[in-house]
Amino acid sequence: MGLDTAWARAWVSRSAEVVSEHKTELITLDREIGDGDHGENLDRGFTAVLAKLDDLPAEARPGDVLKLVATTLISTVGGASGPLYGTAYLKGAQAVADADSLDADAVVAFLTAARDGVVLRGKAEVGDKTMIDAWTPAVDAASAAAQSGAGGAEVLSVAAEAAERGAETTDALVARKGRASYLGERAIGHRDPGAVSTALLLRAAADTASAS
Amino acid sequence: MKKLINDPKDVVAEALAGMELAHPELVISHDPAFIARRDAPVQGKVGLVSGGGSGHEPLHGGFVGPGMLDAAVPGPVFTSPTPDPILAATKAVDGGAGVLHIVKNYTGDVLNFETAADLADAEGIRVRSVIVNDDVAVKDSLYTAGRRGVAGTVLVEKIAGAAAERGDDLDAVAAIAQRVNDNVRSMGVALTSGIVPHAGEPSFTLAEDEIEIGIGIHGEPGRERISLEPADAIVDRILRPILEDLPFSSGDQVVLLVNGMGGTPLVELYVAFRRAAEVLQEAGITVARSLVGNYTTSLEMQGFSLTVLKLDDELTALYDAPVQTAALRWGR
Numbered sequence: 001m002g003l004d005t006a007w008a009r010a011w012v013s014r015s016a017e018v019v020s021e022h023k024t025e026l027i028t029l030d031r032e033i034g035d036g037d038h039g040e041n042l043d044r045g046f047t048a049v050l051a052k053l054d055d056l057p058a059e060a061r062p063g064d065v066l067k068l069v070a071t072t073l074i075s076t077v078g079g080a081s082g083p084l085y086g087t088a089y090l091k092g093a094q095a096v097a098d099a100d101s102l103d104a105d106a107v108v109a110f111l112t113a114a115r116d117g118v119v120l121r122g123k124a125e126v127g128d129k130t131m132i133d134a135w136t137p138a139v140d141a142a143s144a145a146a147q148s149g150a151g152g153a154e155v156l157s158v159a160a161e162a163a164e165r166g167a168e169t170t171d172a173l174v175a176r177k178g179r180a181s182y183l184g185e186r187a188i189g190h191r192d193p194g195a196v197s198t199a200l201l202l203r204a205a206a207d208t209a210s211a212s
Numbered sequence: 213m214k215k216l217i218n219d220p221k222d223v224v225a226e227a228l229a230g231m232e233l234a235h236p237e238l239v240i241s242h243d244p245a246f247i248a249r250r251d252a253p254v255q256g257k258v259g260l261v262s263g264g265g266s267g268h269e270p271l272h273g274g275f276v277g278p279g280m281l282d283a284a285v286p287g288p289v290f291t292s293p294t295p296d297p298i299l300a301a302t303k304a305v306d307g308g309a310g311v312l313h314i315v316k317n318y319t320g321d322v323l324n325f326e327t328a329a330d331l332a333d334a335e336g337i338r339v340r341s342v343i344v345n346d347d348v349a350v351k352d353s354l355y356t357a358g359r360r361g362v363a364g365t366v367l368v369e370k371i372a373g374a375a376a377e378r379g380d381d382l383d384a385v386a387a388i389a390q391r392v393n394d395n396v397r398s399m400g401v402a403l404t405s406g407i408v409p410h411a412g413e414p415s416f417t418l419a420e421d422e423i424e425i426g427i428g429i430h431g432e433p434g435r436e437r438i439s440l441e442p443a444d445a446i447v448d449r450i451l452r453p454i455l456e457d458l459p460f461s462s463g464d465q466v467v468l469l470v471n472g473m474g475g476t477p478l479v480e481l482y483v484a485f486r487r488a489a490e491v492l493q494e495a496g497i498t499v500a501r502s503l504v505g506n507y508t509t510s511l512e513m514q515g516f517s518l519t520v521l522k523l524d525d526e527l528t529a530l531y532d533a534p535v536q537t538a539a540l541r542w543g544r
Contacts, residue, residue, distance in 0.1 A: 079324075
């Protein structure tokens with residue numbers, strides 16, 4: 001099996017489920033330090049992606065699925081997370097465009113390109129209390145796991161765990177980007193909703209990978 | 213939550229349908245969603261496009277028409293529109309002289325308008341963007357997303373719109389818009405929070421006797437929370453940082469905009485105007501033009517903001533130029 005197109009489709013379906021299940025949690029987190037629309041926007045985006053999955057040709061590669069996620073999120077999500085996640089999936093898809101299935105190195109290439117895309121658009125660094133605080137630890141952990149010989153599914157699992165821990169570290173941070181930056185010290189004690197959604201999406205990738 | 217709505221998910225679309233019926237001088241595109249003046253594109257005129265999350269009406273759709281915006285792109289409530297409708301609006305109003313995007317400084321708006329401008333450029337439409345960031349409540353530093361765009365946006369749109377109408381080219385219109393932004397400062401106060409329809413709960417909570425000084429138009433926190441004070445004391449609290457920031461000085465001619473956030477009655481806005489005008493007069497600053505009313509709202513938030521724009525002869529003439537929109541009309 002491996003991380004082929006069936007996995008990419010399963011990841012999208014699981015992502016839509018997870019985002020829907022956590023919609024209220026994301027809205028609540030965002031209302032505390034942002035503007036309260038993150039859960040609603042992502043849910044709208046992944047619902048739209050799900051509806052388009054069936055239009056993909058049978059010979060589509062994983063990269064084609066990820067590109068569909070990108071263009072759909074860009075055109076449906078809005079806010080900051082639309083262009084940010086859209087760019088992440090777009091750059092990630094380009095990095096694995098020719099692969100019929102993703103091995104450990106391809107997973108690392110996908111994650112790295114996705115993270116670099118978010119940095120390019122949003123210009124955030126680790127410690128700014130953004131989704132980068134989940135993405136970068138995930139990339140680092142995935143890269144280390146691949147180097148020590150882990151398979152693709154294992155690499156994703158390690159990445160998801162690192163993203164979850166990364167999201168937790170945002171509790172203690174003052175935000176330097178996005179709407180939470182207006183809060184100053186008052187953002188401390190609140191978890192960044194973008195980092196949480198990144199961890200959810202990577203966990204969905206890992207869960208569907210280990211099941212495939 | 214008590215709201216005059218049908219279904220939270222239909223609020224923006226149904227409001228657009230209402231605008232279409234109420235204002236035959238506008239053209240409404242429903243998908244992708246944007247509002248344009250009926251005679252767009254005006255050949256040879258620079259097109260002006262603004263937009264952003266809904267919930268701030270009449271900003272921006274109420275300011276579409278001759279002398280102001282050519283198109284406005286409404287996103288979901290408090291959420292930036294995506295690049296597609298911004299691109300569609302940009303194409304719809306390009307009369308061959310290029311298009312100016314007027315963008316309030318929020319991460320989402322900036323990213324989505326930036327992406328749309330890239331796409332328009334790829335289709336051969338010249339786009340320039342001016343970012344409005346008039347809110348002095350936020351410290352402008354490398355370590356924040358920067359100052360927010362609030363009610364000063366109305367004055368940028370009015371004056372840049374007049375410059376485009378008189379035939380200025382794209383760079384000149386962008387320069388005028390930038391000059392307005394450079395000379396305008398605002399700050400707001402919240403007495404209560406607005407309720408985003410799909411969230412169903414107040415965006416933030418203030419105690420019965422508490423107010424937030426420096427509130428943003430999406431309920432973002434300001435500088436501090438204090439106990440309710442008399443109107444004059446509140447006006448003094450937000451006018452001082454505005455005047456010190458530019459700084460405004462004796463002899464200046466200004467526009468004074470007292471803007472309601474949606475839930476504060478006009479009678480209270482005039483109480484605030486009275487005090488603000490008094491303070492400006494004491495400082496030797498002349499209120500040459502004034503606006504009082506709900507121009508940049510935050511749903512049903514109780515509160516208001518003050519905006520002061522330093523005028524020169526050219527900006528004054530452009531401010532006075534005719535404008536015919538749903539929410540602002542004079543001259544001609």
